[in-house]
Amino acid sequence: MSTLSYSSLKSASNLRDHDDRQRNTRHRNILVLILEYLKESALLESADALVRETKSAHHQDISALKVCDNMDLSTILLEYECSYLARLQKKPRFIREILPEEKAKATTSSAREAAQVGRVGDDLSQSDGDADRELLQRSPHQDHGDTQSRSDGPPLTRLSLIGRMKAALETYRCHNGDEMYELAVTISREMFLDDPNVHWDDIKGMEDAKRLVKEAVVYPVKYPDLFQGILAPWRGLLLTGPPGTGKTMLAKAVATECKTAFFNITASTVVSKWRGESEKLIRVLFDLARKCAPTCIFLDELDSLMGQRGEHNEHEGSRRMKTEILIQMDGLARCNDVVFVLAASNLPWELDTAMVRRLEKRVFVDLPGVEARQAMFAAFLPAVLEHHPLGMTTQLDYIELARLTMGYSGSDIYGICKETAMRALRKILAVLDDESGATGYSCLDQTVSVDPIVTADVVKVLHYTKPVETERGLAKYKEWKQQFEAS
């Protein structure tokens, strides 16, 4: 008889959220206490630097906060000393000198790190935490490309994800060779996304795909107690379908929703940049992913990474790298760490069958239906374009536009909307650039205004924008889907 109840499952999940929130509140409190202490000690430049850094790294203005009257760092330390003394009959030791060998190790590895990215810092003795600092200084929205992301600040768990990655790097620094540590730092810089910031409601349509992905990955992370034995979660999930249909968005939404660490690997980065070292890179990547678990590894453009082994005159390094991915995926199946491999491919029929077998769950991401297209037009070109200083507006018949765009992908529609808005802006740019006065306007005596974007403007762009996917291509997906998709 099961002892689980809806409320216990829900509260286990809520508890995890609560822990994350508490960790972040504690982190913020520490920063404010430090700020106050720096000010009291007249270390004003450091105080300013702390405010600036916190703003850029965490989108938080700690200068707007103040320590409560009965609190300060010295009091907290004093109280800790007293309680420690009472418990252990001795005073706590807070600091010690850095040993020469520790200093030397930190200096050399930091110098190598900096050299690797072509930026040796001025003061190597301070560059001990370069990798950490870089992690913390990232903008939460970098690496997003054209994905429509929200600007309401980092989610609460961003800090704990960064914390997990920092701890994993620290383990590498202490227990693995310098070469492995360097690879780990590279992965953390170039492939680790602490905040993919894509939410389910950013993804229009795709209800079936969203449901399947939630069942396969999101719920097992949220309610692990339910997914045991035969219900143990799938470790590998393949998202396939025409280009630009939102496969990457789906993977990012999983990571955002589950608050998992997210590693974004594209074939081009691995194959071209690390050809010689790609095998090692994959090993370190999976190892880091386990250390940061729960984690999603997103392998994009899997077809270029995982074509049939031994085909044509395949490069030896590339063959070894693929074999390493297969070995690592087998390793995941045997371990208890929650690491999901999400892979995306536009050419599933070109995939290595051994890999397809390991990606047990296959989800077909189809072209958007009419309702999804309508929702996309409304999201990309709403009545008032947000965050635009010109206050651009639209008057669009979304139903008609959705009707006219059958066969277009989400990415096609995004491109059309962007081009339409750009055309409206071009009229302004022409006036601004018109030094000869050929347009007949003088921008000096006019307020800048743009006409609302109307349906005909979008239709004009539509006339010369054809969908990326062809009928023939779609038929091939259908054939593959029938053969392989497991629903």
Ligand SMILES: Nc1ncnc2c1ncn2[C@@H]1O[C@H](COP(=O)(O)OP(=O)(O)OP(=O)(O)O)[C@@H](O)[C@H]1O
């Ligand atoms: N369902 C959707 N809802 C909202 N936007 C979408 C959707 N599908 C695609 N887009 C838009 O298209 C862009 C590209 O989508 P995405 O990169 O996720 O597609 P993809 O399937 O991974 O493409 P590819 O196979 O070419 O890598 C998104 O950033 C978004 O602007």
